[in-house]
Amino acid sequence: MRASSIFVKSPLRGLQNRLHGVAAVFLFTFSLSLTISPAARSHSWNVDYLWVHWIGFLIWLAGFTFLDRFLIKAIPDRDPILLPMISLLVGWGLLTIFRINIYYGLRQSAWLGLCILILWLILKSPRIVDDLRKFKYLFLTLGILLVGLTIFIGVYPGGLGPQLWLGFVGLFFQPSELLKLLLLIFLSAYLADRLQVTFSFNQLIAPALVLFAIAMAILLVQRDLGTSALFIILFSVTVYLGTGKRRLLLASFLIIFSAGIVGYYLFDVIHLRVDAWINPWLDPSGRSYQIVQSIMAIAAGGVSGRGPGLGSPRVVPVAQSDFLFSAIAEESGLIGTIALVGLLILITYRGLRISIRAKSRYYRILAAGITTFLSVQSILIIGGNLRVLPLTGVTLPFMSYGGSSLFVSMICAGLLLHISDTGGEDPAFLENRNPYFFVLGMTLAGLIAIVITNGWWSVVRSADLLSRTDNPRRGINERYSHRGSILDNQGQPINLSEGQVGSITRSYLYPPLSPVFGFNSAVYGQSGLESSLDGYLRGERGVASSSLWWNHLLYGQPPAGLDIRTSIDMDLQQTADQLMGGKKGAMVLINAETGEVLAMSSLPNIDPNQVETMWTGWMQDPESPLINRATQALYPVGTALTSFLLSLHAREINSLELPERMNKIINGSDQYCSYTPVGMQNWGGAVSAGCPAAFEALSEVTSASEVERMVKSYGFSDLPDFILPQAAALLPISFSNPVSLAFGDNQLNITLLQMVRAAATFSNDGIVPAPLLAIGYENPEGLVYFPRSDTSELKLAGSDQIATMLSSNSFPGWEATGRSNSTQGDFSWFIGGTARGWEGTPLALALVLEDDSPLNARLIGKQVLQSATSP
Numbered sequence: 001m002r003a004s005s006i007f008v009k010s011p012l013r014g015l016q017n018r019l020h021g022v023a024a025v026f027l028f029t030f031s032l033s034l035t036i037s038p039a040a041r042s043h044s045w046n047v048d049y050l051w052v053h054w055i056g057f058l059i060w061l062a063g064f065t066f067l068d069r070f071l072i073k074a075i076p077d078r079d080p081i082l083l084p085m086i087s088l089l090v091g092w093g094l095l096t097i098f099r100i101n102i103y104y105g106l107r108q109s110a111w112l113g114l115c116i117l118i119l120w121l122i123l124k125s126p127r128i129v130d131d132l133r134k135f136k137y138l139f140l141t142l143g144i145l146l147v148g149l150t151i152f153i154g155v156y157p158g159g160l161g162p163q164l165w166l167g168f169v170g171l172f173f174q175p176s177e178l179l180k181l182l183l184l185i186f187l188s189a190y191l192a193d194r195l196q197v198t199f200s201f202n203q204l205i206a207p208a209l210v211l212f213a214i215a216m217a218i219l220l221v222q223r224d225l226g227t228s229a230l231f232i233i234l235f236s237v238t239v240y241l242g243t244g245k246r247r248l249l250l251a252s253f254l255i256i257f258s259a260g261i262v263g264y265y266l267f268d269v270i271h272l273r274v275d276a277w278i279n280p281w282l283d284p285s286g287r288s289y290q291i292v293q294s295i296m297a298i299a300a301g302g303v304s305g306r307g308p309g310l311g312s313p314r315v316v317p318v319a320q321s322d323f324l325f326s327a328i329a330e331e332s333g334l335i336g337t338i339a340l341v342g343l344l345i346l347i348t349y350r351g352l353r354i355s356i357r358a359k360s361r362y363y364r365i366l367a368a369g370i371t372t373f374l375s376v377q378s379i380l381i382i383g384g385n386l387r388v389l390p391l392t393g394v395t396l397p398f399m400s401y402g403g404s405s406l407f408v409s410m411i412c413a414g415l416l417l418h419i420s421d422t423g424g425e426d427p428a429f430l431e432n433r434n435p436y437f438f439v440l441g442m443t444l445a446g447l448i449a450i451v452i453t454n455g456w457w458s459v460v461r462s463a464d465l466l467s468r469t470d471n472p473r474r475g476i477n478e479r480y481s482h483r484g485s486i487l488d489n490q491g492q493p494i495n496l497s498e499g500q501v502g503s504i505t506r507s508y509l510y511p512p513l514s515p516v517f518g519f520n521s522a523v524y525g526q527s528g529l530e531s532s533l534d535g536y537l538r539g540e541r542g543v544a545s546s547s548l549w550w551n552h553l554l555y556g557q558p559p560a561g562l563d564i565r566t567s568i569d570m571d572l573q574q575t576a577d578q579l580m581g582g583k584k585g586a587m588v589l590i591n592a593e594t595g596e597v598l599a600m601s602s603l604p605n606i607d608p609n610q611v612e613t614m615w616t617g618w619m620q621d622p623e624s625p626l627i628n629r630a631t632q633a634l635y636p637v638g639t640a641l642t643s644f645l646l647s648l649h650a651r652e653i654n655s656l657e658l659p660e661r662m663n664k665i666i667n668g669s670d671q672y673c674s675y676t677p678v679g680m681q682n683w684g685g686a687v688s689a690g691c692p693a694a695f696e697a698l699s700e701v702t703s704a705s706e707v708e709r710m711v712k713s714y715g716f717s718d719l720p721d722f723i724l725p726q727a728a729a730l731l732p733i734s735f736s737n738p739v740s741l742a743f744g745d746n747q748l749n750i751t752l753l754q755m756v757r758a759a760a761t762f763s764n765d766g767i768v769p770a771p772l773l774a775i776g777y778e779n780p781e782g783l784v785y786f787p788r789s790d791t792s793e794l795k796l797a798g799s800d801q802i803a804t805m806l807s808s809n810s811f812p813g814w815e816a817t818g819r820s821n822s823t824q825g826d827f828s829w830f831i832g833g834t835a836r837g838w839e840g841t842p843l844a845l846a847l848v849l850e851d852d853s854p855l856n857a858r859l860i861g862k863q864v865l866q867s868a869t870s871p
Contacts, residue, residue: 019084037309093399122414146175305333310556475522484561519608638820640829674854756846
């Protein structure tokens with residue numbers, strides 16, 4: 001029967017030289033890019049250039065040029081494009097290994113020289129394919145014995161790991177790699193011999209049971225799921241191609257699935273790999289670190305890649321071997337990986353074409369088995385890199401680091417080249433070509449799925465992945481590209497980057513602002529404004545798209561970051577921090593009209609200059625120094641809510657009777673005023689002192705609906721549009737008993753930012769302002785303002801009178817103190833602000849201390865306001 005037209009003889013002969021030239025030009029350009037990459041990364045020509053990889057390139061060039069010339073004469077009727085494609089994969093992998101680790105690159109170069117010699121010896125031995133058939137039992141037995149030796153004297157080249165190698169004087173060989181090829185040779189010869197006679201299904205399945213037993217033995221003893229699965233696949237596909245019995249493919253799938261389930265419950269290694277595959281995000285910095293970093297590397301590559309030498313492939317553990325694909329994806333991008341997969345598709349097609357045109361049944365089955373071996377192993381390892389499949393630990397043929405893998409891959413290449421030389425003979429009779437089309441279709445489907453998944457990570461999910469705080473590439477890039485500074489309202493830098501390109505570090509000149517301005521760490525992520533405005537600070541937002549594209553093209557980095565101007569007044573900030581020193585709590589001072597945050601303190605806090613050394617201790621500290629208490633901590637309001645209840649009755653307050661005793665027993669607990677005010681004879685004095693009797697009396701004349709409306713009107717029930725992370729308020733279960741909002745377990749819990757925003761209404765004619773911290777970013781043209789949130793246009797009735805009722809004798813403004821004694825602990829509140837008609841900047845302040853010391857809260861708050869209102 002004649003072969004299908006897609007496999008017919010092609011007029012491509014004579015292309016080998018030209019294709020080899022194309023591969024040489026590509027690898028020369030790649031090598032040159034690696035050499036000058038330090039200059040591109042450092043933005044300077046005065047650097048140490050990379051040269052060692054040229055050794056590998058020259059070995060590749062000399063070796064494959066020699067093979068190219070030799071093949072023209074020795075095997076004139078060979079497949080003309082197979083060797084150039086393989087040589088390109090080998091060289092690309094070698095240079096990528098050099099880029100990751102020079103030591104491994106030199107070792108791989110030595111292996112390459114040896115493997116080229118072995119390939120030459122194979123190519124000059126015209127009867128080697130037939131000789132392998134004669135000694136199939138001997139070679140397979142030898143392979144099994146070598147694998148068995150690893151059980152007793154196996155080693156791991158890295159020191160601690162699966163002992164699957166045999167070592168001698170510093171050289172290591174993995175017998176299971178060779179056993180895959182020996183298995184194919186055995187099966188091809190076995191089937192070619194047996195198919196001449198009647199071949200029952202039982203005879204066919206018997207070797208499968210033996211193979212399954214061997215695979216399970218390897219799995220149980222060596223815990224090598226990848227090799228075991230590949231053995232079963234190769235056996236099943238080879239027998240299927242030889243016999244057309246598709247049921248074996250289903251049987252192999254069931255065997256692999258069953259072995260995977262058994263291994264999942266018996267062996268920790270397999271259990272961890274499957275868990276990391278199913279949901280790597282549960283433990284991205286632990287057991288799933290490799291796969292998460294692999295996906296991030298692919299995302300970092302995007303469409304066009306970072307460029308040779310400009311990515312960070314070493315972030316992925318074992319990148320030179322198991323994760324070489326992710327390294328290529330990071331620096332060559334989606335375009336490069338499509339080219340790589342395209343080469344694999346071509347090799348698969350050419351290999352099956354060689355099989356169809358083979359001059360004997362043995363040659364045909366062997367060529368198809370070798371092609372399946374190369375393509376399926378490529379799909380397994382690339383699929384593991386992309387999280388399409390669980391990690392198997394197999395290598396990427398021709399490309400991954402490892403002498404054993406390269407050795408076997410080159411033997412496969414030599415055998416395919418021999419089989420492709422038909423010598424003008426007609427192809428052997430082929431009864432059924434459908435299995436070959438089916439295997440080709442399944443392989444192409446797997447490789448196309450790889451391209452689609454690669455596009456998903458590198459394009460669709462790229463932005464989300466690269467913005468994750470556990471992406472170390474962000475910090476690595478910032479050693480070479482200046483991050484923008486965070487400035488106070490006078491333009492003075494507080495957080496800034498210092499040092500030369502290549503060793504740029506982040507410095508924090510005023511550590512007490514760490515809860516607000518945050519930190520930026522390559523290891524522990526980001527916080528505060530460093531996180532919220534990361535795009536501007538990194539130079540990825542606010543700059544011209546052409547500048548961003550050009551810098552990525554030349555340097556693999558964004559341009560220098562933009563400076564961020566904030567509303568923080570450093571004089572007031574330092575005053576607040578000094579007065580709050582030694583306390584635990586928070587304080588916020590804002591411009592009551594514009595909402596600009598002039599000072600924001602949170603204690604205890606950290607010194608962000610020591611993030612790398614103190615992180616573990618901070619994480620374990622019960623005082624939680626890493627959170628911003630002004631926006632992320634919820635506090636029960638207690639009697640600090642009295643001022644807002646008073647605003648509901650400001651116009652008829654003179655008609656309400658003032659309680660005779662200010663202290664009360666509420667819910668069985670003694671409740672006291674925050675302090676004893678001078679002149680307890682009016683509502684203003686009682687409310688300013690946070691007296692529980694005043695709160696109770698106002699609650700009794702306020703309906704539940706009025707209280708609920710008050711909570712919403714002052715913004716206690718929603719999150720303001722603010723640039724820092726916030727905790728959502730904890731609303732009471734019911735408003736039916738208003739007094740419970742300040743006492744007991746039904747209290748209203750809010751953030752300090754919500755409190756200061758509500759308090760600002762008393763100094764802002766009853767209007768709730770929108771809080772503002774980041775004003776804008778600075779570019780060469782000047783300050784570009786960020787869009788501002790709209791200030792509430794709702795003027796709250798009665799709130800504009802509170803400033804007069806709560807007026808202070810200590811500064812030109814108003815004040816109120818409160819306390820909360822609850823199951824959460826004891827808290828002391830102070831709120832205050834400037835008086836109506838104040839000619840300077842209208843101010844509002846809120847302060848909370850995590851103890852029962854309202855007098856201290858009042859003293860600190862008043863001193864800050866005095867400092868802010870003094871000339």
